[in-house]
Amino acid sequence: xxxxxxxxxxxxxxxxxxxxxxxxxxxxxxESPDTIRKFLTGEHPLSKYFTLDAYLIxxxxxxVGRFALTLYPDDTVCYLGFFECIEDKDAAAFxxxxxxxxxxxxxxxxxxxxVDASFWNKYRLKINNFDRLPYTGEPYNRExxxxxxxxxxxxxxEHYTSNAYRAVDDSYVNEKFEGRYNAFLEQGYRIESxxxxxxxxxxxxxxxxxxxxxxxxxxxKYVSKEDFKEMFMSYKSIMNMSMTKxxxxxxxxxxxxxxxxxxxxxxYHLNLPNILSVLRTKKHPKQYVMLxxxxxxxxxxxxxxxxxxxxxxxxxNRLPSIGALARDGKVTQTYVIEEAMSIYEYVLLEHALD
Numbered sequence: 484x485x486x487x488x489x490x491x492x493x494x495x496x497x498x499x500x501x502x503x504x505x506x507x508x509x510x511x512x513x514e515s516p517d518t519i520r521k522f523l524t525g526e527h528p529l530s531k532y533f534t535l536d537a538y539l540i541x542x543x544x545x546x547v548g549r550f551a552l553t554l555y556p557d558d559t560v561c562y563l564g565f566f567e568c569i570e571d572k573d574a575a576a577f578x579x580x581x582x583x584x585x586x587x588x589x590x591x592x593x594x595x596x597x598v599d600a601s602f603w604n605k606y607r608l609k610i611n612n613f614d615r616l617p618y619t620g621e622p623y624n625r626e627x628x629x630x631x632x633x634x635x636x637x638x639x640x641e642h643y644t645s646n647a648y649r650a651v652d653d654s655y656v657n658e659k660f661e662g663r664y665n666a667f668l669e670q671g672y673r674i675e676s677x678x679x680x681x682x683x684x685x686x687x688x689x690x691x692x693x694x695x696x697x698x699x700x701x702x703x704k705y706v707s708k709e710d711f712k713e714m715f716m717s718y719k720s721i722m723n724m725s726m727t728k729x730x731x732x733x734x735x736x737x738x739x740x741x742x743x744x745x746x747x748x749x750x751y752h753l754n755l756p757n758i759l760s761v762l763r764t765k766k767h768p769k770q771y772v773m774l775x776x777x778x779x780x781x782x783x784x785x786x787x788x789x790x791x792x793x794x795x796x797x798x799x800n801r802l803p804s805i806g807a808l809a810r811d812g813k814v815t816q817t818y819v820i821e822e823a824m825s826i827y828e829y830v831l832l833e834h835a836l837d
Contacts, residue, residue: 484540484541484542484547484573484574484577485540485541486538486539486540486577486578486581487538487539487540487541488536488537488538489523489536489537489538489539491524495539496520496523496524498539498546498549499519499523499537499539499546499549499565500514500516500519500520501546502539502546502548502549502567503519503567506567506569506625507625509752510616510747510748511616511617511623511748512748512751512752513617513621513622513623513748513751514751515751515752516752518604518751519565522535522537522551522565522599522600522604523535523537527600528710528713528714529600529601529603529604529706529710529714531710532555532601532704532706533553533554533555533600533601533704534553534554535551535552535553535554535600536551536552536585537549537550537551537565538550538551538552538581538582538585540568540574540577540578540581542574547568547569547571547574548567548568548569548574548575548577548578549565549566549567549568550563550564550565550566550567550578550582551563551564551565551599551600552582552585552586552589553598553600553601554589554591555704559590559591559592559593560591560592560593560594560595561586561589561591561593561594561595561836562594562595562596562598562600562702563582563586563594563595563596563597563598564596564597564598564599564600564605564606565597565599565600566596566597566624566628567625568628568631570625570627572631572634575631575634575635576634576635579631579635579636580635582594583636583834583836586836587836587837591836592835592836593833593834593835593836594637594833594834594836595640595701595702595831595832595833595834596608596632596637596831596832597622597624597832598702598831601702601704601706602697602700602702602703602704603704603706603711603714605622606622606702606831607622607643607808607829607830607831608622608624608628608629608632608829608830608831608832609621609622609623609624609827609828609829610629610828610829610830611827611828612825612827612828613626616747616748617747617748618645618745618747618770618772618805618807619743619744619745619746619747619748619750619772620743620772620774620807620808621645621807621827622808622829629830632832635834636834637832637833637834638832638833638834639830639831639832640701640830640831640832640833641701641810641811641830641831642810642811642828642829642830643808643809643810643811643828643829643830643831644808644809644811644826644827644828644829645805645806645807645808645809645826645827645829646805646806646809646818646819646820646823646825646826646827647803647804647805647823647824647825647826647827648803648804648805648806648819648822648823648824649803649822649823649824650797650801650802650803651794651797651798651801651822652798652801653798653799655794655798657791657794657819659787660787660788660790660791660794660819661791663784663787663788663791664787664788664791664792666788667730667784667785667788668788670732671732671733672730672731672732672737672785672788673730673731673732674728674729674730674731674738674788674789674792675728675729675731676724676725676726676727676728676729677724677727677729678724679719679724682716682719683712683716685729685736685739686711686712686715686716687708687712688729688736688739689715689736689739689741689775689777690708690711690712692736692738692739692777692779693711693775693777695779696777696778696780697777700810701831702831718741718743721743721744721746721750721761721765722741722742722743723742723743723744723765723768725796726742726743726744726771726793726796727739727740727741727742728740728789728792728793730778730782730785730788730789732782737778737779737781737782737785738776738777738778738779738782738785738786738789739775739776739777739789740773740775740776740789740790740792740793741773741774741775741776742771742772742773742774742793742804743771743772743774744764744765744768744769744770744771744772745764745768745769745770745771745772745805746760746761746764746765749761749764768800768802769802770802770803770804770805771797771802771803771804771805772804772805772807773793773804773805773806773807774807774808776789776790776815786814786815786818787818790818790819794819803824805827806818808829
């Protein structure tokens, strides 16, 4: 086997992208080829913040694995991402040992992954519920990847969960959340769905709050407001504004909740049939994915009030939902946990370098 650096050569870029197509089906391939190409060629809005080197593992002429190493200035951690590998212990062992050797040559003290370049792109490894198709925004991978990481010296650093909630109708009662909602309204708070024409303005406030509230998360790195808005402007076309909430106090944004219809993997592969599917799903969702939530620290308890406003929307539509990717220890992980039908699990792993 050999480890080849991808560089700018089209053959290797194509092999890097095509490996995922060979490992996944048309229904569970969650990778956008256009996005991957931009990372490989340094044309992504995030590329200015790090150095990314991508590699392919070949067994004779066949690509059997791939990975990328991402380094940030003034950070001795090497982030291992864009990981894909056939189900072969020898191929995986060669991949991980190659990555470790390269990380040591870069004077790194440890490795963490999977991290596809950035906190703002994709990270974490899925470890259960592989009998279900992935939901939009889910970090998805082959079931055997967890064993490959563990067998090659990685240990769990962080654990995350997504709660899959049942559909509820207007008979559902949650006195605690309803009471919190009414109490905040009485204090002069407003919890509203944004207008489409205000989306760009709202992004300014969401950027400010995410930067403040998520800065203590593992692998979090600062990005400029301009780059943040460039990445998230595309969400506008796939959001139903009724399922996104903004909380105001004295006309200042102090909380937000961002949800999307569950498009599966259609939004990552926008050919004509998938575009038509996205348009149908946006109009008639079968499930919602709750992606981001944040509340200013000075407004404790507001989270439950915002969640209650989302519950009322779900009641009206009688749709199930997924509260996505909550880190262990965060209060959002336990919101309405009694209504969860199942729990998805994810991990971030680390490996110390001698």
